[in-house]
Amino acid sequence: SDDEDGGGFPERLYELLSQPEVSDAITWMPHGRSWIILKPKAFERTVLPKFYSAKCKYTSFIRQANGWGFRRMTQGPDRNSYYHELFLRGLPHLIRLIHRPGVVKKLPSDPDNEPDFYKISKVSPLPPLGAKPKEMQTFDTAGQVQIQLQQSGRMQRSAVSGHLPGAVPSLERALLAKARAQAQAQA
Numbered sequence: 001s002d003d004e005d006g007g008g009f010p011e012r013l014y015e016l017l018s019q020p021e022v023s024d025a026i027t028w029m030p031h032g033r034s035w036i037i038l039k040p041k042a043f044e045r046t047v048l049p050k051f052y053s054a055k056c057k058y059t060s061f062i063r064q065a066n067g068w069g070f071r072r073m074t075q076g077p078d079r080n081s082y083y084h085e086l087f088l089r090g091l092p093h094l095i096r097l098i099h100r101p102g103v104v105k106k107l108p109s110d111p112d113n114e115p116d117f118y119k120i121s122k123v124s125p126l127p128p129l130g131a132k133p134k135e136m137q138t139f140d141t142a143g144q145v146q147i148q149l150q151q152s153g154r155m156q157r158s159a160v161s162g163h164l165p166g167a168v169p170s171l172e173r174a175l176l177a178k179a180r181a182q183a184q185a186q187a
Contacts, residue, residue, distance in 0.1 A: 009064050010087060010095045016051045017089070029081050032089030032126035033117040034073060036081035068100050074109045078117060090127030 017028055017035055025043040028035050037043050037058075044058040052061065070082040086094040 009068050009100075010084075010098045012051060013065075014087070014092055014095055016047070022047050022051075028089045028129065029078055029117065031117040031121040032129075033115075033120065034078055034081040034083035036078075068098060072109065073114055074111045075114065076116070078114075083115070083117070088126055089129065 013035075016022060016026065022043075025039045025047050026035060026037045040058050044056075044061075048056040048058070048061060065082055068084070070084045070087070073079055073081050073083065084098060086098045088094060
């Protein structure tokens with residue numbers, strides 16, 4: 001079943017993070033690029049049975065997150081939060097691009113190369129919680145990402161994920177392809 005094999009995990013996690021009544025146990029970080037479990041025991045006791053299964057444990061949930069490619073931040077203001085380049089508040093359509101890899105070893109932490117989501121958010125903010133679709137359009141355009149990357153000149157960090165260029169090439173290529181297709185359709 002989906003509960004046992006983790007099918008749809010990112011979609012259910014996104015839905016879970018959209019529920020205000022659970023925000024005291026699990027919530028988006030202020031920048032919307034990672035999420036954190038604030039109260040693991042309450043999360044396991046009250047949230048997991050409602051959104052996953054009565055048998056789901058905190059450790060299993062974290063194992064699922066790791067298996068879907070979420071990384072844990074190990075330092076700074078985002079310490080112990082989890083992120084994925086395609087899992088961003090207000091941009092649920094990107095979730096469909098997340099694929100669960102085959103057999104996955106937990107990647108070792110790399111504190112020296114963790115993204116600074118607060119700096120990234122100053123350049124490329126995400127939609128606020130509860131944003132309406134029209135408000136989200138200004139955040140949801142590949143053209144805007146391309147312009148921000150070009151304006152930076154050096155292109156040191158991606159406006160989408162904060163990783164070094166090439167670290168998330170498939171996402172950047174997909175966004176740029178979408179922008180080109182939209183431009184061609186309008187021409």
